[in-house]
Amino acid sequence: MPDVTPSPKRVCSTAALQETDGLRKHVSFSERRFDPSKLPVDMLRVYTSLKERFDEEYALLFVFNMQTAMEMHRAWNMTLLTSKTLKKCSEMVGLRMTWELGVIKLKFFMEDGDFELQRKVPYDYDSEFQDMDMFMRIASALYSGHLTVHEALLFQEEAKQGKHTAKTGLFIRDYPGRLIVLPAMSSTCAVIFFGGTHKEAGVAALCGLVTGLLEYGLLRVGGEATLLIDLAVGLFTGVIGSLFWELHEPKYCLVSIFMGTLYWFFYGTAFVVGLVEILAGELETGVTRFMAVSIKTFVLCVMACFGMLLTVTNPAQVWNDQAQYCGTIDLAVDWPQYSRILLYVGCSAAVLGQYRFRLEQYWRGLLVQLAGYEVQFQVSRYFVDSRRDTGIKDNLDVMASNVCGAAASVVTACFLSAMMDKINSIYYAQLLQRGAHRDETDSKLDDILYGCISGVVKCFNCIGIGRKHDQHMLELEKKLYQQSKEVKDKDHPRSDIKLEPEEEDLLLDTIVYAESMNIWAMLMPAVYQLVPGSMIARMWFNTIIPPMDGSDENTFAGLMVTSISLALGLIVGEAIVETFAGIVHLCCGSKKEQEQEKDFEAYDLGMVGSAPDDNVSEESAWQL
Template identity: 80%
Template sequence: MAMEAKSPRRVCSHAHLEENDGLRKTVSFNKRRFDPSKLPPDMLRVYKSLKERFDEEYALLFVFNMQTAMEMHRAWNMTLLTSKTLKKCSEMVGLTMTWELGVIKLKFFMEDGDFELQRKVPYDYDSEFQDMFMRIASALYNGHMTVHEALLFQQEAKEGKHTAGTGLFIRDYPGRLIILPAMSSTCAVIFFGGTHREAGVAAICGLVTGLIEYFLVRVGGEATMLIDLAVGFITGVIGSLFYHFDGQNYCMVSIFMGTLYWFFYGTAFVVGLVEILAGELETGVTRFMAVSIKTFVLCVMCCCGILVTLDNPAQVWAAQSTYCNTLDLGEYWWRIPLYLACSVAVLGQYRFRLEQMWRGLLVQLAGYEAQFQVSRYFLNKADHAAKDNLDVMASNICGAAASVLTACFLSAMMDKINSIYYAQLLQRGAHRDETDSKLDDVLYGCISGVVKCFNCIGIGRKHDKHMVELEKKIYQHSKELKDPTHERTEIKLDPEEEDLLLDTIVYAESMNIWAMLMPAVYQLVPGSMIARMWFETIIPPADSSQQDNTFAGLMVTSISLALGLILGEAIVEIISGIFQAIFGSRSKKDDPPEEETKVKVSEPNDGAVAIAVDEKMSEDSTWPL
């Protein structure tokens, strides 16, 4: 006889959905089945054992949680975020599952260690996938999907079925060959003080390094281990050749830093520090060392490129510094447009959804401007000491905090607007023809118009456009179903139309704030400062104190960014608490006495997204930061 789960909460069962979801009461969904036989052999063995001891749904929930952890970790590589998500999701359904999430190696344990599975998950920053898999988990545990539907949706997401065509193009090579040169050239100017000359050379280096990475990835296997070696070497060679044969008036640092900026993994450096502050010493230190060594390899190979190209590399390195930082960006009107162009390239590298890029750009701009203006303020003070790092500390704390606050504000605003839009699409409230609210009608019309516009210019998802058309059919059939004189007894949809509904159910969940926040943090992080320290180790400057200042600046920048994230999160929590104290009691009095269990995401002070359980959340609740 099968054992029952210790504390089951089957919010994702067919019975629960049909009882509590308004859409399931009117639309007859086909019962989709996930095929476990396609699972890896070790996971399949655990699935079969759990199915015998408990039941099929309990076993499938384990599979879902494990796959969620793997895909979120691959897409973002943030152990704190993934761990907090899995912990509360497991508690929701009484799943006895634990895990150890390392930088690369993941371990999963079931039923007090009776089963153990291990996986290696490499870096692959992917904002859209990180957001999508968080939404799938939200839809499942909020009781809007069955576990079979969620597992099938995960499978389709990995196949690119729910990504826009333009998103698929820039997701991988050869589409990314457009993004790398754009990012290299703009970074060389906006972050490393280069001119249009350095920007042009960096663009060439970015294109060549992209071709090298594309080729080695296509070869696969151990060839991928050569990517950093080849990228660093060819960047050093191309930059040195231009310096040698074109007048010797280039800032080589700007070219190298701009080209290799994407390969430095500076975000992981700050994440490692956040993990250390949160008490995850083993993971944090491992990540810290891994990023430092990876950056050192890039710098060594870049110097090898200089060595085989130039006769006196040490003298050239000292001479080229006179051409660096010759522009005062604060004096030029095109500083912000150039930064936005760089931000677009960064969002493309992070596989950010194109139709949502405006959100990411606003978060990036807020962080950059706060950092830039605070730094300028300190530099312009008459009593500011040139050798202290107070300006670095203050500007980075303000920049990171501004990014968090902007991301939270945009999330709260768009969640409120989207809740009205998706309530109409998914029949989760009164239809716009049944309510007196003209504002709801205007919002729905505006958003549906924007959806059609994005599809016309080729950057939107066709699922969104087709769902707007399907909503009219569902509403008409719902009216006929409620009419006692009409012969309709159920609403039956085609398989393609069911796919649209499930897609809309997932995207009705709140956008994950870290998907907006991390590209902005990436542009604030000190990956390049690590490279500067290694370059000065390989080719020491004449003034030995300069090297010490670089290391001090690196640590101040890193810690201040981590503190800025924590400060921003604390401010959000305080503001949320004030609003909860003022409006919370009034809302509870007005809420109907329903007991549906919901999930929402909040931000703890350790820099990871936590999940809180609210037993009486309304249907339009979202996942705020």
């Protein structure tokens, strides 16, 4: 007979859901069943064994946790954050599971190593059609006691199919809609980051459009053809930029064109994430990621140079001659401040499009991006101006500006998250009947907040960028409130709340979206713009075509100073937020609130306090 061991009490059982979610006591949900037969053969085998040994729910929790890890890793490729999410979920639902998360290869272990599954999960932002933190929201809703494991697994399937995304979001997050975003990002990056003029911006936009068409075509072909994306992108960027140099007067700065176009394809964020992992003790993944990003960038640079070789007669001479046309404008001097900021906002909007950010949440991402950039810019200008007459040249200004800029992004993201979580908690409490209804409370502020957010939802849907589910939920809320009153009325015959199947789907959608947006969803685009992906490219270009004057700018030293200072800035920013939050809760919060807050400390960013094996319980024997 199989050794059937009782599993721990879990918050996702039906009985537990009724205890934690008041709406579950009254709404008669139709039974939703996830079909395990669709699972891969090896995962199905483990599922079957766990089901026999424990129960169906426990086995499905393993499937859910593993799929959450794969989708988060594919979308963000951040081992520290994914590991903390899995650890939190495993602890809350009583799941005996451990894991090893590499850069590409993921390993999952169950029941002291009785079962082991491995997956290769490539770095792929196209993993999900939702906003970046959708799978974290689903996991949070599950272990917070608002979803059953069947509902959570089905919601994961629907999320990957795009059923919970606005039509405009689906359009901009996939080709051909992304052909609008790529040229916009290429042209603005060429100016704001690489000192290009309107001429270089125009050529970069053309290169962006061509490279976007190439990527779109190769993705449509699929299979081995996708391996040619970097080769084709680098080659055609080199050819187009060199043709404009050869055939047009006045000449162009090729650095601005190349860097602005290829910025889309640089994994600069992964470079800094690798350094953060090294600092946190994840040496294997950190070093592997560091090398992988460097090699990928090298391939892009080699192919761009090969494109020059096919187009001009003396590529080395052209590359050195074009340097005199670069850096001809100073944004701080030649541009009004509002123009510089507007240009950066335009670039930031394009980056948010690359990251499939929800359109109605753009304002959050833009504020975080702008805070990091402006602090970085102003600190850098301060050091430059203070040393203008001394002639001293060092990297202290780079270090200070990057630490301050990254820390400012983290603090801004955390502040916006805390503010919006408070506001959304009032809004969703009304929608989901989790507290006193606005007709039952004297708080005018709650009524105003609910009315404002409802108005924004209707406005976004009116202009076509919002989710229809959000607007339909406003209409469903009236029905829920009315039937909730009838259920609570002892003189009324109603005993439960009856919903149509589509209304149940709508309610589950709202339950997931009521969970907090993860801070990394707002922070990642800002980090992407701060990181030195282009500096890696500069180092490789100087390696392929050394400067003819024999000058050595020590690009590698600048690269390391920039990268390490940004990684430290992220850690410093999180430490500042956690310290401030700890002081506030120590002084103002109750003991229970402090304990609840402690459960979520360092969870959102996953950097401070990380350790190589923090997902493994100190009690090696799990008492199965």
